[in-house]
Amino acid sequence: MKAILFKIPKNDEGSIKLEEDKEPYFYGFLHYHPEIQITLILKGEGEFIIGGKRGRFKPGNLFIIGQNDPHVFLSDKIYYENNNKISHSISVFFNQYIFDRLFYDFKELQILGKFSVDFSKGIIIESTMGEIQFTFRKMFTASPLTKFQLFILLLELLNEHREKRMLNPNAEIIKSSETGDKKLSAVYEYILENFNENPSLDEAAKTAHMSTPSFCRYIKKRTRKTFTGLVNDLRIGEAQKLLSRNDRTISEIGFEVGFNNLTNFNRKFKKITGKTPGEYRAS
Incomplete structure (x- = not known):
């Protein structure tokens, strides 16, 4: 599964972009983009891959995905076979650099600046009933100024949520580049196509066009895992499914x-x- 550089359409209305997806199944290709993405699942079930983490998604889940982090929401097979099934999500996209100065120049918003540091680690909130869903939905019908105010309120609500969990808590904050992310995406593709056999460290290094020692250092820096650890994470994610x-x-x-x-x-x-x-299985 190769990660595709995904271009978020330019938004003439302001600094944040809203998107609603309502189809039988979600976009099923591993992809990445420079914008930070916050996605709320309203309908549909399946598995997600975000960075080096794999797991299940269901209605009520909310995800924060860091910039240039390869990700995909793979709808379960039944959604491809049954046209009466619906997968529905709403998302907001924004560029980190636009908000960095806002977060740090205004004392009232500095707590959100500290929260935004964790975006690169990926965040999941399992249940988002009530005010979070109401605020997220209201953004889609609001005027540009009110939409921006609601966006700040949404970030505040997410920051205060007690049950948020980082998907990759030990990940370093790494400046992304398209070239670097293409290398990492090629590695994911190789592992996902071969994890049920025996993925080779040397072959994975070749997919990234690196020597094996350089590749080991690269994977450790990017994922905070060894190559074997990354393979096991993806294997266990498939086992959960x-x-x-x-x-x-x-x-x-x-x-x-x-x-x-x-x-x-x-x-x-x-x-x-x-x-x-x-x-x-019993839970």
Whole structure:
């Protein structure tokens, strides 16, 4: 799955861009863009990939995606097969640099500046009922000035939310470049196409056009993970998707995502998710 540089249409109305997606299934290609993205899932279920993290999404989930962070929301297979199903999300896009001065020059907004530092790590809020959803939706019918005020209020509500969780809490803040992100996207593509077999460190380095030692340093800097750690994260993400269905045993799923024994699969799964595969399936 290759990440595509996605161009957000220019917005003549102001410094933030609103977008509503309401289709049978979401845009299914790994992509990235220089804008920060905040997305609220209103309808639809499936799996997400954001940076090096993989997991499930459902209605009520809200995601903050950092600039140039490869991501995709993959609707479940049933949404491609049943035209009566709807996937619905609303998003806001904005450039970090536009707001940096605003956040730091005005004392009242400095707390939002501190919050924005974490955007590069990716953020998920599992449940967003009430004021967050109301404020987000109201932006779509507001005048430009009111829309901007609502956007600041939305950031304040998200900052104050007690159940927000960083997807990549140990990620460094790294200045992105299109060239660098194309390299990382090529690595994701290689792993996603081969994780159920045995992805090769040397082959992955070749996809990024780097020597193996340089590649190891690059992956560690970009993801705060070793290559093996990144592979395991993506494998466990796929296992979470398969465990949400009941058509295969835990052992079968472990082998399908690339683990050659059940003990190793159980250990890695619990290390990454905090639960055993059996506990995850039962929850």
